[in-house]
Amino acid sequence: MERQKNIIMVGMPSCGKSTIGLALAEASGRDFLDADDVIEQMEGRTLQEIIDQDGNAYFLEAERRALLSIEVGNTVIATGGSAVFAEDAIEKLREDGTVVYIRIREETVEERLNNLDERGVTIEEGQTLADLYNLRTPYYERCADITVDGDGREIAAVVAEIRKMV
Numbered sequence: 001m002e003r004q005k006n007i008i009m010v011g012m013p014s015c016g017k018s019t020i021g022l023a024l025a026e027a028s029g030r031d032f033l034d035a036d037d038v039i040e041q042m043e044g045r046t047l048q049e050i051i052d053q054d055g056n057a058y059f060l061e062a063e064r065r066a067l068l069s070i071e072v073g074n075t076v077i078a079t080g081g082s083a084v085f086a087e088d089a090i091e092k093l094r095e096d097g098t099v100v101y102i103r104i105r106e107e108t109v110e111e112r113l114n115n116l117d118e119r120g121v122t123i124e125e126g127q128t129l130a131d132l133y134n135l136r137t138p139y140y141e142r143c144a145d146i147t148v149d150g151d152g153r154e155i156a157a158v159v160a161e162i163r164k165m166v
Contacts, residue, residue, distance in 0.1 A: 004030065004074040006097030007166060008090070010140050012133060013081040013121050014112035015102040016150050016158070021078040024159045028166075031075040035083060038066040047080070056122040064089050082122045084139035094143070098166050101144035102158070104151050106133045 007024065009017040018034050025032035036047055039062055043050055050059045063080055067089035070077065073096060084090055090099065110129055113121070123132055141147070146165045148158055 004028075006030075006072060006074070006093065007076045007162070008093045008097045008099045009076065009078045009102060010084055010090075010099055010143060011081065011102035011150070012104060012109050012136060012140075014109055015081075015104045016155070017078040017081075017102060020102060020150070020155055020158050020162075021076045023155050024162055025076040027159050028076070028163055029074075031072065033070065033072060033075050033077045035063070035067055035070065035077060035079045038070065039063055039080070042066050042069070051122060056124065059122055060085055068092060081136065084136065084143050087143075090143050094145070098145045099143050100162055100166070101140045101147045102150040103140070103147055104149075106130055108151050109133055 007021075007028075007030070009021045011017055021034075022032050024030070039050070040046055042065065043062055045053075047059070050062060060082060063083060064086035067079065067083060067086055070093065077093065077097070093099070106129070113129060121132075123129075146162065148161050148165070150158055
């Protein structure tokens with residue numbers, strides 16, 4: 001039996017990549033892998049500790065190394081919000097999978113992300129969430145094979161839409 005392709009979740013922090021990804025994995029009989037966990041295991045510290053101690057540039061490179069190390073099949077992979085900047089890693093993941101962008105409005109990100117100092121989000125000094133949203137959105141759109149709206153929807157409805165499209 002041929003192994004099923006992976007499903008790679010991308011999108012802004014707080015869009016539901018991990019929550020929807022886990023539900024999608026359970027509904028579709030796939031494994032689930034959170035790329036943030038891979039980064040933390042490889043580095044031996046939390047995402048926020050990496051950012052606080054070594055800065056955003058180091059974090060982005062650690063994320064890239066972690067993504068490039070992923071060798072799985074039949075898995076839903078939840079990437080970090082900044083994963084799309086590691087274009088070579090996203091392309092490698094895409095070779096054996098479908099990239100799903102969970103789109104949410106900027107206002108939704110603002111409402112959900114009230115703990116920026118603890119979430120392991122790479123944001124530059126003086127940069128706002130609106131700046132981050134506007135910077136990242138074109139990357140998500142460009143790398144996505146499928147785009148689904150996550151705003152104001154039940155997890156089950158988003159999972160059903162992704163399953164239908166994949």
